[in-house]
Amino acid sequence: MKRKLLFWGMPAALLAFIVSSCASTEALVIKEQGAFSAGGAVISTEGNFDPHIPFFQPQGGQTRHGDHADVFYQIPVNAKPYSMVFLHGAGQSRRTWQTTPDGREGFQNIFLKKGYSVYLVDQPRRGDAGQSTVSAAIDATPDDQVWFTQFRIGPWPDFYEGVQFPRDEKSLDQFFRQMTPNTGDFDEDIISSGIAAVFDKAGPGILFTHSEGGGPGWQTAIKNENVKAVIALEPAGFPLPHEENSENPQNISMDDFVKLTKIPIIIYFGDNIPANETDIFAQNFWRMVLNAAKEWAETVNRYGGDVTLVHLPEISITGNTHFIMSDLNNQVVAEHIAYWLDEKGLK
């Protein structure tokens, strides 16, 4: 308000000069940006280390720091009080949120421009957080077409009609190159501890998860009270208390489950998940996940929770793939999220 009044009293030409002197409305004005590692473990070997010995001769008495999350963060000027922490899905890295296959702005820039601080994570044992406390084997067998199909761009080599994915070769090339392998076994407990440590630094904030990141995302919300809301894009797992389901591999205690009833949660699913079985495995797979999500939302809400499930085609937002945050209509989805955050007092 104060600034508005000041501007009001100025001649138009001077005002124009000020605006052009400052960042344009399109520019990002970053107060602080940097990188850090969060959480992690240390393993060590017996023996005494001798610094005289050449680096290529194996010797004991050493440590290995690994299993941390890797974070790049940006804090805009006049940042909102809530940070946003972004956790990618299977085979992906923070790239998921940085851009889109056709080079438009990703959720990183979109929410920075809305005034949120952003914390972009590579989860433990992935990408720049590659240092692991366990050894690993990486297999380079070609599987791009499997993921194209499983991520519901289309049943390769076809695209779904009206799909919100660019059809040019360059975009598809960029999309395939987003994949990056695990450098140690996927471990939900290790990952959620890493992301919880990110929230120690980020402070009170909103956790975005995608796909396989959904599971560790719920665990992060249980582990750190700084998680004030979860926005889950097609999460692939849903933890229930033993009392509700004794067979769910994601089972948790009632005490932990109750924590998930204390924060607002919104879950998004995209298009091409038909209500009935088809002959394409990927569609049936996601229908089962969507049904599990519906059941989970009902259960959490029955315990006093606040879960909203949005199946995008039901609100006339159509054509979305599994990568809702980088689809051609990602700005539309971002506005829906912004509206929900406003409604929940997290603006």
Next chain:
Amino acid sequence: MKRKLLFWGMPAALLAFIVSSCASTEALVIKEQGAFSAGGAVISTEGNFDPHIPFFQPQGGQTRHGDHADVFYQIPVNAKPYSMVFLHGAGQSRRTWQTTPDGREGFQNIFLKKGYSVYLVDQPRRGDAGQSTVSAAIDATPDDQVWFTQFRIGPWPDFYEGVQFPRDEKSLDQFFRQMTPNTGDFDEDIISSGIAAVFDKAGPGILFTHSEGGGPGWQTAIKNENVKAVIALEPAGFPLPHEENSENPQNISMDDFVKLTKIPIIIYFGDNIPANETDIFAQNFWRMVLNAAKEWAETVNRYGGDVTLVHLPEISITGNTHFIMSDLNNQVVAEHIAYWLDEKGLK
């Protein structure tokens, strides 16, 4: 000049208001930022892909896109005409340039604030560029102390006297966690092709290399004319023409060598590289590299080149480790680089 004159005519209070309305001089004003993959290869398998089959059943007729570089870039408003591309060393990622172990600003922020566009690379088969066309095994044997010693922080567990490295435990923890493994064999040709492809996008610019990145750095300058200068921090390899040295494994043709005589090059080495042999392997190793660098600089200059070799202690900048860009005095070194760039007309 125009802006200065406009400011000159304004009352001091209004000027103060404008400055506070704009980004502070400490803030970064980013016109554009994003991420992309550059270069890379595609491998494929025989057969026909059937999209009806579940993702977990192996099948042929597929591709794998890998061996690209992963890039995060930022272009400030009123950017200088030359971009800066940053290539890390062995076991490292772009983190090398993003920050310092004690959380101060890295070369990314320092040179952004000087008005350069920055392109931060994870080289092919490392970090977020983890997708490789070859399989790999990652060994998690503890070796932190080897690298502490080899990177000349000190002969573990000691620090060198006056070393420009923070001595608190938290900083050392962050430093160790910067390491991230190869996800495929190190391949100088693949890496330099990836970085050359980054220069296709970045345009005319300055290449920073560190350590193991030195080798692919020279190759990048040979492969892409957009490389207008190279700033090499303790590079570990030096290519010579066959005519000069028939035994150097980095041998190149005279045609390629001559390309390195056409651009200004500056090479930095840090402290604790004694002129005479000591009982610490790491010190002797770097003395040999420094001597090779001196010889190389003389050879390139004899062919009409413009190589400057700076052994920092000789100009009274002391205590530097192998990580010159993130040492406690990294701002001092950055100013030295800025002065050199100015001298070479690359400001």
